[in-house]
Amino acid sequence: MSNPSKSNSTLAPLCTSISSGRITSILVLAGAGLSTSAGIPDFRTPETGLYAKLAPLNLPYPEALFHISYFRHTPEPFYAFARARHPKNLRPTVAHAFLALLERKGKLKFVVTQNIDGLEVDAGVSVDRVLNAHGSWRGQRCLKCKVPFDAGRFRDAVGKGEVPICGVEGCGGAVKPDIVMFGERLPKEFDDVVENVLPEADMVLVMGTSLKVAPCSTLPRKVGGDVPRVLVNNEVVGDFGTRERDVCVIGSCDDGVREMARELGWEEELDEVWREAVERKERAVQAEGWDEENEPSLDECIARAAEKMKARNGVSDGHRRMLEGHLGEKMASILGRMNL
Incomplete structure (x- = not known):
């Protein structure tokens, strides 16, 4: 069994398999960690994660x-x-650019992302190779x-x-x-990935996810034991490390893909793809007319929303409209029974 805390001993032969053409169909499962360096906090990290900021x-x-x-x-x-x-x-990260580079090299089969930011496509991955499992x-x-x-x-x-x-x-x-919010169904295309894409993958690359949200969390377990699985994450998650061909690269997604790029000899190309992606996104933002001057931080936006809700005793505008709608219906019903 590979040691999850030591990645470099097994990463080199895996990258050799990619370079030599023995691996040509990589399925990627991406989570929040892919976008943290773009400015989106992950969800569960104490004190700095999104859930902590919502207090x-x-x-x-x-x-x-x-x-x-x-x-x-x-x-x-x-x-x-x-x-x-x-x-x-947001701008695409180095990790997003690595996915686009995989496609350029003819190694990318498909990307299933749990993120809603669309940065995979912004980085240059073809739209038809990405499933936003949670929408966009x-x-x-x-x-x-x-x-x-x-x-x-x-x-x-x-x-x-x-x-x-x-x-x-x-x-x-x-x-x-x-x-796709909690409580809503995933798109039917997810089942298509499980039935038609997953069986054709000759490697699974899992990046920046806790593997705690089903059904995406089940994907790495569905591939056969002969298919190498690579985890790039701040910690070991799921059942990674239990299979002989598992490789765990512990650290941030950006650092992990740079380590892989060095082994593959792709460092300069990776930086070039990343630079192009950032410049392309900046041009798109300017063309769409977004005003990015003096944009408030996430903490500031949360504080302002909290103050507004506190001033209304916790009742949101949407909740108020809903209550008024119910009261209006009840009043209409009463007046109707009174023939008024």
Whole structure:
């Protein structure tokens, strides 16, 4: 069994297999750790993780920020997060660029990402090789009537830290980006990956994930024992280290891919792909008209949202609208019975 704390003894022969063409079909499972150096905190790290930063909002539980049942009546905390961490504020990382380089080299089979930032595509990975298992920010629609919402109006609302509200007459529902929240079903394409893509993979690369959220967490266990599995993560997770061909590269995703790039002789190409990706994203942000001057930090956005909710005794605008709607229906029913 390979020692999870010692990666370099097994990484070299694995990279030789990639360089020589014995490995040509790599399936990647990416988690939050892929984007931490872009400015998105991971979820569970004490004190610095996203869930720790949410304390001022007094959520019933940290995951409520991304739970559909909570979003339905209190979307303000989510949009406090969104203002500071919308993908327009983010640039692809070295780790994202490594995925694009794998594709350029003809080694990438597919990417399943648990992230919603879309930075894999920003880095240069083909759209048809990426499954955003938890959705993405590339579209938005009303949660109530399901009508798509204008991208420009959505951008303006997010930039102001406001909840975008549906403009369809008589609706007034909160708008939600096309991400998959807790309590919602994953896209059917996930099953297609399990049935059709996974069996063709000759290596699985798992990056920056705790492997605690099903069903994505089950993917590494579904490949055969003869398929090498590589973990690039700050700690050993899941059942990594239990198979003879497992390789564990312990550290950040950026450091891990640089170690792999050195073994592969790809360092200069990796930096070039990364530079191109960052420049391309900056041009796109400018073309879309995002104003990045004096953007508040995540902590500032959370503090402002907490202050607003405190001033309303914890009742959000969305919850208030919902209550008013129920009261209006009840009043109409009473007046109807009275023939008024």
